[in-house]
Amino acid sequence: MTEQKAENISSIPIDGFSKLRITSIWTFLMSVQWSEPWLIGLLVFHVVCLFLTVLTCRFYRAQICHFLLIVGLVYSAEYLNELAAMNWRSFSDFQYFDSKGMFISLVFSIPLLLNAVIIVMVWVYRTFSTMTELKTLQLKRKARRDKREKSD
Incomplete structure (x- = not known):
């Protein structure tokens, strides 16, 4: 069992620059020479x-x-x-x-x-904002129309 673990650990690559075992994305990014x-x-x-x-x-x-x-x-x-x-x-x-x-x-x-x-x-937010404005204008127009019909 320990031989199998040792074999699995040795199969994990070691970076040549930082000498880290690359086991995750973070260690991979740490192994990059960012300079x-x-x-x-x-x-x-x-x-x-x-x-x-x-x-x-x-x-x-x-x-x-x-x-x-x-x-x-x-x-x-x-x-x-x-x-x-x-x-x-x-x-x-x-x-x-x-x-x-x-x-x-x-x-x-x-x-x-x-x-x-x-x-x-941003596009989804704009779409929702435009839809909200449109519905508000429709409701205001309908309210004005209803008010005119009641006054006639």
């Missing part, structure tokens, strides 16, 4: 993307374009992962891009999907 320029650029990209998400809340058409761009980037993450896996030596010190796409999903797709969720929540 690499391309990762800093990716973080800046996500901050700018979040800023644009907040900024475009008042501009419906711009937000639609932003949303479609986000969805397109998430859709192309698999192709970006393959491209980055083939060319990682040109921009990175470590090979982060695995065949299952865990790294690109965590650091690229999930933040973009969170932006998309924020945009959808």
Whole structure:
């Protein structure tokens, strides 16, 4: 039984940079060398993307374009992962891009999907607000109509 546990523990990968056993998403993210320029650029990209998400809340058409761009980037993450896996030596010190796409999903797709969720929540809120205003106007119009009919 202890041999089986030892075998299972030894099958858990150890990161070459941080010497951590990668057992969860958190230890995986801790094993990434975040000081690499391309990762800093990716973080800046996500901050700018979040800023644009907040900024475009008042501009419906711009937000639609932003949303479609986000969805397109998430859709192309698999192709970006393959491209980055083939060319990682040109921009990175470590090979982060695995065949299952865990790294690109965590650091690229999930933040973009969170932006998309924020945009959808804004759209749902706007839709409910518009429906509420419409129903209020309908009730006021009906009340005025009923008042005119009673006075006639």
